[in-house]
Amino acid sequence: MSDTSFDARALRTAFGAFPTGVTVVTTHDPAGNPIGFTANSFTSVSLDPPLLLVCLAKTSRNFAVMTQNSGFAVNILSETQKDVSNTFARPVEDRFSAVDWTKGPYGSPVFSNVAAWFDCSMEQVIEAGDHVILMGRVQAFADNGLNGLGYAKGSYFTPGLAGKAVSAAADGTVELSAVLERNGSVLMLGEDRLHLPTCAMDDTDPTATLGAYLQALTGLPVSVGFLYSVYESRADSRQHIVYHASIGEGEPANGRFLQPGDVAPDRLANPATADILRRFAAESSIGNFGVYFGNETAGKVHPVARKA
Template sequence: MSDSSFDPRALRDAFGAFATGVTVVTARDGVGQPLGFTANSFTSVSLDPPLLLVCLAKTSRNYQAMTTATHFAVNILSETQKDVSNTFARPVEDRFATVSWQAGGHGCPLLADVSAWFECARHELVDAGDHVILIGRVLAFDNSGRNGLGYARGGYFTPMLAGKAVSAASEGAIELGTVLERDGEILLLGDDLLRLPACMASGGNPTETLKTHLEALTGLPVTIGFLYSVYENKASGQQHIVYRAFAGPGVPAEGQFIALERVEPDRLQDPASRDIVRRFAAESTLGNFGVYFGSETAGRIHSISMGGAQR
């Protein structure tokens, strides 16, 4: 397949498999007004001299101002700042009205409560297809020590939340379950009564255990996504950790992929699975996912929005 025949959406989805942090890039426009946008295409470049880069789409509303500004800042968002990411990713007129910030030594807006920030002088501008690469020389920085907000496959993830979930379920036997999705369908096992794929944790890394099990079960390539549900069955004392996962192409050796709108909840073998599938179908429609903590009958959903990070 030549590069001219690539499906842009498929290519974007493939790029999205790479987990990144989330930043808000800020500067001042020609009349001194603050501007900013969400970006996950950011990386360090050099320690000596201290250089970093961000990528900016040529179609961005900030393109002219950003490519002519002499200074800019990169704010690495912390894992509590999903709302900030969404604000700066949307066409909001006054994005800075809802966030706390201050001007840096070179005038760039620096956001409060971020993981780290870097104030830079424009070092070089490199043309790169439908984007430009903005290379900055770091003039000042600060590192708060907060965990960063993660982003992959179109959704946010928070390292602290994942760690708490696994720690909370670490005592006793743990069943690892998954909502294995592909193109709006999920994999279900069984004939009359349907069930989500699952296996028992065997020690070590739970995502590696689950990935190995799913690939052996289906014969398909599988990518494990993020936590989706953590609950205890009060009757049995069994701990359950459920992940979202993504299947590659092919016919599964076991089970069948069923479109979410065609799944009959009453055919699922237990109430917890019914609740998981119902919630997943509803959240897929809204594009706004969460992580459930609790028991099989009562708990709380921590919302993790799907919007936001853009190049």
């Protein structure tokens, strides 16, 4: 598309294809009260001088305070802090009661257990359409050596867990599967014994391999999202990596959409598929998802909340 009259929702979705980290930007209001908001429009700008930037919508309730203040801090959230991200993304009155924070060396609130923080003086406020760019000069910072929380396509992801999946699958035969969702229904293949769409992993990026397979299978646009399950099946001695994925409108060339809660376990190919569908049905109802690591019968779910 080249027309400048874009659909705002479609453009936002396209921008969301770029994976980012998640930050909370903080400062104090004139009365000394801490304020903050979740932002993923953060980037480093320069090492000499040390500059960074974040973008702020002009409609933000923090706009006046943020643009008139002498400084702000950027807290890069760690992969265990998705709840902090959600808290500061919602209109909660006392957001700071949910976090452990102190004043940074330059005065803005910095959080404990973040991947890193930067306490900045305000270098420049730049007009940018329906946003402004807050350019900050770093006055102090700390790097805690933790993995950052990721965000892409409307969902959180945890780079540490994704790396663990690749490591777990380094040896032996690996199969890639998808919980391919549309409005809560999941695409299933097979007649007598139903199974998730599955392909063999090759030496390329697993999400690219799976995405190409799913699009060829269904004939519809597919977006592969967050990691959903990693398990070793003792029945077939294979590693299985399952992703959540979404699909565009239209009738798929293969398979059919079923509500996961309506599929009887004895119709499924194996107990692992039954567990995946049961967990997906439960997690979908509350909008919070996790990543499972283990085997086909026992393991642990690492919570990864999806932003509403």
